[in-house]
Amino acid sequence: MSEHETTEAAAPATPLLRVVKGDPTAEELAALVAVVAARNAAVAAAAAAEKPKPRSQWGHPVRQHRGPHRVGPGQWRASSW
Template sequence: MSGDDQDAATSAQPVLRVVKGDPTPEELAALVAVVAARNAAAAHAAAAAARPRPRSEWGHPVRAHRTPHRVGPDAWRRSAWA
């Protein structure tokens, strides 16, 4: 590590800071795990929101342009050939 890298690493502000109390290392590890999981869930939700959702074909406008049903003998057979 060069001198500039060491200075940047030592002068960096901590992400979490204990203001009151004296937590054990296990309690700090649990807190870090919860914060990391929360950040990961937020990042996953943001990535999922950015992905386009597939369009439902049920309400597609093309479905409104179907041919009308024909009346008469063998109409059920001719309806397949619309």
Template sequence: MSDETPDVPVDASTGSTSEGHRPILRVVKGDLTPEELAALVAVVAARNAAAAHAAARTKPKVRSQWGHPARMARTPHRVGPDLWRRSAFGG
């Protein structure tokens, strides 16, 4: 960026603005035109939006009930015609 003062004052020691927010982008070398800076911001914003959209689309993994900790506390076996079913499912 050029030697112009920014619209929002920035504290040199912390790098934060007067509102307490830190700038997301900072050009440290070179002299960008307003169009080049706008293009840079557009690319970074589009990439961030794509990453956020991809993260929102991912589904959480469904845990198998066979490994659930509650299955470790098994019920006692009962006598009956469907003993095999109750022995596996704790019914």
């Protein structure tokens, strides 16, 4: 390991939670950490399980192009899609 890698590993990570006001007990902090961790796990699981929705073909740019006009009986009616 180089000196730079050792310095990064020794540097403390930023805290996930910070008490701004009051003096919570150890049990209150443990309950808060458990709730936040459970929510983060649920959000991560939901994001991993979510499948991408199929794209609607209604607004697809290919639909703006019309096909060639065909000549023949009944084609005038068929030309209106």
